[in-house]
Amino acid sequence: MLLFQLWVWHHPLHGELEYRIRIWDIPAKRRVYGETPVFVFDPQDRRNALPNDSDYSTVARRWPLCPPSLQALFTKTFTTGLKEPASRVTEGEWQTLFRQLKDGVLNCGGCQAVNLWDATTSSLECWHCHQLIGLPPKLVRSRHGRTHILLLSRTAKLRQRHVDPFASDDVAETIIGEVTQHPTNPSIWGLRNLSSTRWVATSPDGTVKEVPPQKATSLEAGLKLNVAGVAAEVQP
Ligand SMILES: [Zn+2]
Structure with missing residues (x-):
């Protein structure tokens, strides 16, 4: 509930049912x-549902700005999770x-507003100036049934947790790679x-x-990387 209030500045159960009550006892x-x-x-x-009243305009504006993956967890928490503790979202x-949202942060090229890319969205429109934001290539790792995507924006850093989801807290954020621009061909x-340690890169044409x-290694779609025994692929 605190996370919900932090993101949308509203109580998750305050809608019509609360609005119609005259005495809040x-x-x-x-x-x-x-x-x-x-x-x-x-x-x-x-x-x-939200009443048609200006007191509820902030939450009405902020909820659609939450990435779909975040909306899904809030919805699970406050629907089935309300009555079935076993269905609640775990820590x-x-x-x-x-x-994952942190690894999908993109600044709008027009107004520089911070936007959150979500794997369920194929295109991203700036929430602030509504300009379409071009998406950089992605580094995709699938392991133990989990998929993790790092957006390879020009400031992206590859961290230990990106190749090892079970990395301990003291090494999880250690930077093990970074996106760079070619020194002579920008x-x-x-x-x-x-x-x-050495990585192994396999180009789409099979060159290892x-x-x-x-x-x-230059970033090209289809490039396969082996980082400390973990396979990842660059996707457009
Ligand atoms: Zn913008």
């Missing part, structure tokens, strides 16, 4: 929070989601190995080459 609170709790954005049960699921971008520490 203990029985009223018990009804809204305990006896008939209904999420204001419950896709099925619309009894507690690990929240952490995975917020790390239109060529690469990924520099900042780790202490080693990427020693401090060296970079």
